Amino acid sequence: MLADGLIRAPMSHIVRLIVQRVSLGVLLLVAVSVLIFAGTQILPGDVAQAILGQSATPESLANLREQLGLNDPAFIRYFRWLGGVVTGDLGTAMSSGQDIATSIKGRLWNTLFLAFWAAVVAVPLAIILGLIAVRYRNGWVDKLISGLALASTSFPEFFIGYVLVYFFAVKYQIFPGISTVYDGMPFGERMQAIMLPAAALTLVVLAHMMRMTRAAILNVMQSAYVETAELKGLSAFAVIRRHAFPNAIAPIINVVMLNLAYLIVGVVVVEVIFVYPGMGQYLVDHVTKRDVPVVQAVGLIFAAVYISLNIIADIAAIVANPRLGHPK
Amino acid sequence: MSQELGYLSRCVAAGRLSRREFLGRATALGVSATFANSLLARAAQAEGPVRGGIIKGGIDGGGSTQSLDPATFVTLPGIFGKCWGEYLVALTPDGHLENRLAEEVGSSDDVKIWTFKIRQDVEFHNGKTVTAEDVVATLERHSDEKSKSAALGIMRNIKSLKADGRDVVITLKEPDAELPFLMTDYHLVIQPNGGRDNPAEGISAGPYKVTVNEPGVRHGGERFANFWQADKMGFADQVEIIVINDATSRISALQSGQVHMINKVEPKVVDFVKRVPNLKVEAVSGPGHYVFIMRCDSAPFDNNDLRMALKLAMDRQEMVDKILHGYGTVGNDFPINASYPLFPDDIEQRTFDPDQAKHHYKKSGHSGSILLRTAYSSFPGAVDAAQLYQQSCAKAGITLDVKREPDDGYSAEVWNKKPFCTSFWSGRAIQSQMYATAYLSTAPWNETRFSNERFDKLLTEARAELDENKRKNLYREMAIIVRDEGGTILPMFNQFIDAISDKIGGYGGGRGELMDGGYAFSRCWLTA
Numbered sequence: 001m002l003a004d005g006l007i008r009a010p011m012s013h014i015v016r017l018i019v020q021r022v023s024l025g026v027l028l029l030v031a032v033s034v035l036i037f038a039g040t041q042i043l044p045g046d047v048a049q050a051i052l053g054q055s056a057t058p059e060s061l062a063n064l065r066e067q068l069g070l071n072d073p074a075f076i077r078y079f080r081w082l083g084g085v086v087t088g089d090l091g092t093a094m095s096s097g098q099d100i101a102t103s104i105k106g107r108l109w110n111t112l113f114l115a116f117w118a119a120v121v122a123v124p125l126a127i128i129l130g131l132i133a134v135r136y137r138n139g140w141v142d143k144l145i146s147g148l149a150l151a152s153t154s155f156p157e158f159f160i161g162y163v164l165v166y167f168f169a170v171k172y173q174i175f176p177g178i179s180t181v182y183d184g185m186p187f188g189e190r191m192q193a194i195m196l197p198a199a200a201l202t203l204v205v206l207a208h209m210m211r212m213t214r215a216a217i218l219n220v221m222q223s224a225y226v227e228t229a230e231l232k233g234l235s236a237f238a239v240i241r242r243h244a245f246p247n248a249i250a251p252i253i254n255v256v257m258l259n260l261a262y263l264i265v266g267v268v269v270v271e272v273i274f275v276y277p278g279m280g281q282y283l284v285d286h287v288t289k290r291d292v293p294v295v296q297a298v299g300l301i302f303a304a305v306y307i308s309l310n311i312i313a314d315i316a317a318i319v320a321n322p323r324l325g326h327p328k
Numbered sequence: 329m330s331q332e333l334g335y336l337s338r339c340v341a342a343g344r345l346s347r348r349e350f351l352g353r354a355t356a357l358g359v360s361a362t363f364a365n366s367l368l369a370r371a372a373q374a375e376g377p378v379r380g381g382i383i384k385g386g387i388d389g390g391g392s393t394q395s396l397d398p399a400t401f402v403t404l405p406g407i408f409g410k411c412w413g414e415y416l417v418a419l420t421p422d423g424h425l426e427n428r429l430a431e432e433v434g435s436s437d438d439v440k441i442w443t444f445k446i447r448q449d450v451e452f453h454n455g456k457t458v459t460a461e462d463v464v465a466t467l468e469r470h471s472d473e474k475s476k477s478a479a480l481g482i483m484r485n486i487k488s489l490k491a492d493g494r495d496v497v498i499t500l501k502e503p504d505a506e507l508p509f510l511m512t513d514y515h516l517v518i519q520p521n522g523g524r525d526n527p528a529e530g531i532s533a534g535p536y537k538v539t540v541n542e543p544g545v546r547h548g549g550e551r552f553a554n555f556w557q558a559d560k561m562g563f564a565d566q567v568e569i570i571v572i573n574d575a576t577s578r579i580s581a582l583q584s585g586q587v588h589m590i591n592k593v594e595p596k597v598v599d600f601v602k603r604v605p606n607l608k609v610e611a612v613s614g615p616g617h618y619v620f621i622m623r624c625d626s627a628p629f630d631n632n633d634l635r636m637a638l639k640l641a642m643d644r645q646e647m648v649d650k651i652l653h654g655y656g657t658v659g660n661d662f663p664i665n666a667s668y669p670l671f672p673d674d675i676e677q678r679t680f681d682p683d684q685a686k687h688h689y690k691k692s693g694h695s696g697s698i699l700l701r702t703a704y705s706s707f708p709g710a711v712d713a714a715q716l717y718q719q720s721c722a723k724a725g726i727t728l729d730v731k732r733e734p735d736d737g738y739s740a741e742v743w744n745k746k747p748f749c750t751s752f753w754s755g756r757a758i759q760s761q762m763y764a765t766a767y768l769s770t771a772p773w774n775e776t777r778f779s780n781e782r783f784d785k786l787l788t789e790a791r792a793e794l795d796e797n798k799r800k801n802l803y804r805e806m807a808i809i810v811r812d813e814g815g816t817i818l819p820m821f822n823q824f825i826d827a828i829s830d831k832i833g834g835y836g837g838g839r840g841e842l843m844d845g846g847y848a849f850s851r852c853w854l855t856a
């Protein structure tokens with residue numbers, strides 16, 4: 001069925017679809033950048049006060065404001081920044097004076113590294129557990145898998161993090177509880193360092209994907225063609241693998257992408273507990289300092305991640321399900 | 329007996345007696361094993377510093393927005409600054425002034441002109457020799473009106489600066505007998521050419537050279553081979569500061585041996601941490617304190633009877649017990665405690681007195697509720713403290729409304745703007761500096777809008793007074809004025825709580841966390 005669908009959907013149609021989605025995504029990004037900028041303007045307090053803290057004198061505040069160009073109107077600052085982004089220059093951080101592109105690169109790489117390894121474990125594990133749950137649906141295996149996965153998701157991230165640290169870092173000292181990574185760290189050490197945060201993230205996202213896989217396949221299992229497949233004598237796993245799974249792939253891709261996005265943009269708590277130098281902590285630091293250029297840059301990257309993962313999910317779902325490719 | 333024990337413990341330290349033998353003999357002398365063990369630890373310390381190793385600290389207060397420019401130092405870059413930075417003068421762990429880059433400090437008779445003679449042959453990390461010109465350039469950068477230095481307030485009294493051979497000559501506008509203490513401010517790191525070329529490059533003449541600078545993640549240094557005082561500081565081969573802003577993660581990092589010392593242990597968990605073997609908790613009293621600020625120029629706080637009523641309605645002991653869990657001392661409504669030189673220790677302690685509070689409240693003629701603003705970020709436990717205060721005020725017949733403000737922007741929107749709110753101070757080096765920062769009528773951070781001619785005059789007099797006894801008396805009078813007429817309710821002085829692995833030797837002393845804000849990294853060593 002999957003193969004048939006691909007043949008029937010004309011290539012030009014898919015290309016048009018991709019172009020359409022990507023340009024919509026870019027428009028959405030611009031809108032998001034305006035929203036983020038407006039949001040940072042509404043926040044109370046200003047950059048100079050936030051940088052110098054309580055020990056700031058009125059003179060030093062005025063000097064810093066002047067130096068940072070905070071006296072220009074908001075829209076001028078916005079377009080100045082937007083012009084930079086288009087030419088690949090994210091500007092310098094107001095607070096530390098460091099080049100944003102350079103400092104974000106390392107952070108983004110760290111975040112992607114952690115998200116990648118968490119996903120490598122979590123996605124197949126969730127899908128396989130989902131398939132097993134469907135195979136033994138309503139039996140004790142299904143209930144056990146669902147119960148454990150739901151429990152691990154229901155616990156707050158910091159609780160899971162602390163439990164992992166308590167057993168694996170403090171009590172048995174197998175893995176480090178502090179996951180500081182740095183440039184030039186050997187791969188093996190790096191993997192060891194991210195073991196606990198990756199495990200915590202896996203536990204957090206597992207249930208959502210697993211339950212969705214289970215629900216989507218169970219939905220398809222009601223269909224007539226599944227019954228036909230069963231009647232012609234295929235084994236239960238073969239039915240799921242050959243007939244149910246390909247037709248349930250669209251919602252599964254959607255939920256996987258949603259969770260991948262979460263692994264990249266939503267891991268502040270895990271980063272703080274394990275002291276992992278990723279994007280989340282970087283963003284929070286700069287929000288509290290009212291460092292608008294950095295907040296904008298990080299916000300834009302997060303928005304881009306979300307939007308592009310959603311585009312991928314959409315396109316993949318349409319390709320997988322030819323009916324969606326021919327809207328009436 | 330103690331002599332014999334002392335002798336025996338030194339024997340163990342020197343390797344002439346086994347630990348087991350020592351404990352046996354100590355028990356024979358009627359000493360508990362715990363005490364004997366602590367004796368041993370002390371003897372090992374007394375054996376002196378050990379060189380080598382990497383001292384690691386898990387430190388709270390780091391952010392990716394921070395920079396190594398000393399003018400913008402806050403807690404964490406400040407702690408790292410004590411590793412790589414060198415100062416003109418510094419405080420010793422027992423609170424005395426110590427000459428660092430200044431070899432001699434002298435002044436004219438009227439303490440208006442101060443001379444700091446700069447030590448010869450001290451090298452910066454970049455190989456350049458430290459000169460009087462570098463010192464002058466540093467002080468000029470921090471006192472420049474265009475500067476964004478947080479030390480600008482200190483420098484405001486400086487009229488002119490000049491280098492004269494090896495001497496740095498500072499001429500003041502108003503005499504100040506305690507100027508050298510002001511030079512211990514942690515922002516005043518001496519940098520080549522005053523740091524004008526690149527203030528954030530992290531070059532000074534301290535015991536460690538900056539090797540790693542990833543703000544908000546970690547900082548690292550390696551021993552500077554040409555450090556001028558290698559026998560006193562900088563014993564480890566390397567220091568590493570890992571930013572751990574989560575209190576629980578700090579403790580687990582220390583427990584699992586990933587770091588050797590941490591700061592800011594939460595008072596509520598101290599008792600649990602104490603039970604962990606192989607580490608010790610160090611609570612240090614310092615000048616830091618928590619305040620409830622009433623603005624003396626705004627109704628209803630412009631009435632001293634009302635202010636007095638609110639001061640008397642504060643149950644200080646309850647605050648220390650419940651908010652600080654005992655890790656602190658009660659305050660007496662003036663910002664000075666025993667950690668300051670010339671502390672006036674004979675001023676009567678104000679206590680919780682609902683009857684007197686009622687009396688003053690009635691006399692003030694005020695009616696209706698009073699609004700107190702607070703936020704979690706104003707000090708640890710501030711919101712709880714405000715609620716406790718609400719209860720104790722109720723006992724005195726005063727109705728208090730507590731409003732929780734957002735943490736974000738609190739210091740910009742509420743502190744120093746609204747008439748009644750909570751806040752904290754980390755304190756200053758000397759009394760006159762603390763008063764000049766927040767109580768002098770013309771000070772920008774005079775958060776209580778306190779204006780008292782007599783007080784302002786006493787401050788000028790105290791600064792110029794050379795005789796310590798007389799100065800102490802002047803400080804005493806100032807304290808009483810602030811205590812009885814000021815707008816500050818000061819219920820408690822908080823302690824700094826560090827936790828240290830038993831692998832660390834030489835730890836102790838100082839007025840702030842990690843030995844006066846970070847000297848632990850350069851004054852301590854790793855025992856084998």
